[in-house]
Amino acid sequence: MYDCTDIKSFSGVMVFCEAREGKINTTSFELLSEGRKLADDLGTELSGLLIGKDVKGLAGQIGGYGADKVYVVESPLLETYTTDAYTKVISDVVHEKKPEILLIGATNIGRDLGPRCAARLHTGLTADATHLDIDTGKYLDFLRESSTIDVDSMKWDMEDKGLKMTRPAFGGHLMATIICPRFRPQMSTVRPGVLKCAEFDQAKADSVVIEELKTDLSDADLKTRVLEVVKETKEIVDLLGAEVIVSVGQGIAKDPEKGIALASELAEVLGGGVVGASRAAVDAGFISGDHQVGQTGKTVRPHI
Amino acid sequence: MKYIVCVKQVPDTQGKVAVKEDGTMDRSKMAAIINPDDLNAVEAALTLKDSNPDAKVVVVTMGPPPAAGMLHELLAMGADEAVLVSGREFGGSDTFATSQILAGAISHIGIEADDVIFCGRQAIDGDTAQVGPQIAEKLGIPQISYAADIEQNGNTLKVKRVLEDGYMTIEADTPCLITCIKELNKPRYMTVSGILEFDKKPYSVFDYETLKDEPLIEADTIGLKGSPTNVYKSFSPPQKAPGRMIAANESGVKELAQELAAKHII
Known part of the structure; x- marks a missing residue:
């Protein structure tokens, strides 16, 4: 029983x-x-x-x-x-x-x-x-x-x-x-x-x-039918394995595009890092959710 | 045909979060908003109604009486009916008990063969994403979570269900439950005529007396007593050491580079 x-x-x-x-x-x-x-x-x-x-x-x-x-x-x-x-x-x-x-x-x-x-x-x-x-x-x-x-x-x-x-x-x-x-x-x-x-x-x-x-x-x-499974070729944001993360927050609100471009440039200069983001930046729609770090995002262990 | 949408009023965790001495959240000091994913769920129902004008959009929430204000806003957005599930017996519910009560309330409204139930993927206070799937299980209907696109053809729904590295296209027949994510749509605003006329629309309050004869509603499946999980301890994470601002100019860049180099990081 x-x-x-x-x-x-x-x-x-x-x-x-x-x-x-x-x-x-x-x-x-x-x-x-x-x-x-x-x-x-x-x-x-x-x-x-x-x-x-x-x-x-x-x-x-x-x-x-x-x-x-x-x-x-x-x-x-x-x-x-x-x-x-x-x-x-x-x-x-x-x-x-x-x-x-x-x-x-x-x-x-x-x-x-x-x-x-x-x-x-x-x-x-x-x-x-x-x-x-x-x-x-x-x-x-x-x-x-x-x-x-x-x-x-x-x-x-x-x-x-x-x-x-x-x-x-x-x-x-x-x-x-x-x-x-x-x-x-x-x-x-x-x-x-x-x-x-x-x-x-x-x-x-x-x-x-x-x-x-x-x-x-x-x-x-089975009450649902899977018609297709599609892998998207979008760039995978590998925050978990990243050695360097340059994170953006609400501070980029004035010009999100420029802010993200600056962050990725810095990440690149520091040796091929990845751009991270705070929940606020993701919620505001500046950047996609796969970039989110922290308690509600991904737990990361970078050197920088 | 009905589109039933489950919504929740949540404290705005984006603003200042007030924590009491004992480590619990001081909700009285925080602004209450409609849970963001739930707004996408409401919009999903209203969008489908735009092409099925005979369908009725019913919004349902469980919460204390002040949650009525949120329901008024949703009626002004275009929902046809609103239900507030409220009662002391429902207090202290975890996700299991909450889904039990909402499933009981939905059964009380009545599910027909062509109905669809919508929920937000998750609420920003708990971030659990459990209540939607658990309502579906308790009602014995299929679920599709993480919906980023929904198409309805008669009694069949075709949904784009997001995965970490792509998506699945899934079909289900009504009645079924769908949980919605931000990528699905952009919620509409209330209209002036909606605001002027929301109080003419049907509005009901379901308390324990209303629901007690529903088979799902039992004393040991609802409220604190019906909740399998309990909070053992809650606490604030330790404060991080304050960061240091470095000036956004050439000497700042130099300073940062020198410091990182000194620590052998670059």
Whole structure:
């Protein structure tokens, strides 16, 4: 029997590994690396969930980033992402395997899929988390470093093993740590590029346990039809990997075009950098959203 | 045919954000605006109505009584009917409980085979993007999120759904739910005749009494009690060290270059 309030019947950490066109995205590896730490703090197992058409060959990569086990669900109907098919498969796997934690990358697809799954599973979902903790001691260390809270003058339940999911809110002016105490799995989508990727471990990749699961997915389950998937040749703004970022803000309002041109010229002079932008500059329409950095944009680690 | 649009009133996070001593947001000190993505959702419905004049645009919001002002503006923009979902029982709802209540309210309005529901992709206070998909799940209808273009042919909608590196074209039959992004359209303004006549349009308030017989509305699925997630702690991020302004002239450029070179950055 599946009962989302029977906390004790759930165990293990599961990461949904998003594969598009035969490639698992980097965000999934970040989530696996973090999931490994959470699973160790809980003394439990980490699994990756890989779904698609002919994707089994990718399972080793999931092991290499820390998973003990990979669940693989294959079907021709899973070749291209659809909300209905992916929600059904993920919910069915959660019903069968009962993980206590389920993490999904907060990509455009993850943010479509996560809420639908959480609603079907009747559980909570934290959106766009940027920090995750099981161990209360580690959470308090995080607060000491990144908040003004006087941690040591307050009482904390040091035995608590619930997932503490921290995320920015109100445009990054406030941080909130969210918990999901009464339902399982504890679900979060996680912001791409924030959590650090572990070193790839070939031995773990070779020894990972692969379990194939059947699905009864049929055409009738799909209520939307994907007519085409188009890759745009627009220049991809690689903020995540950039060594130099020249960021613009509201200050360019007088002449946005000139401001952006100046910023890219400076970026070029400093060794091929990238132009970043504040939320205000993006909201005002000066520059497209892929340039946004910060709490509500991309988390970046440049030298300059 | 109805176009039902879910909207939310949010504090303007672009202006000064007021934080209380305890780390929570002081909404009373901040301007309230219509959530930007929701305005695109309203415009999407009004645009489709322009070519289907028989369709009715119904705007729905959940919030405290002052949210009525926002609904008046949307009626003046061209919406035909407005519904305010308001009640103490609904307070403290997370996204799960909020979508439960809105789905209950939409069921109460009634969904027909040719209806479309629109939401903004996400609200600027929480940035979660969850309520739209969760309403769709609870109503058992398909969703298409991140819509940058919408075409309607009879009971079929063709939507350009944006991805990080391109887009998908997706088709769905009505009834379905679409979440809208800024790239979709440019919201129209209120009209003078709209402002003069908004109070002649149907306006209703749904409280707990109105909705309590809806199957989705149960004491343990709404409000604080029906919310699976709780805030464990909230806090302000630490202040960054102040930046230093460098003059926008030749000596400033020299100063910057020398400093970066001294630190072996360039």
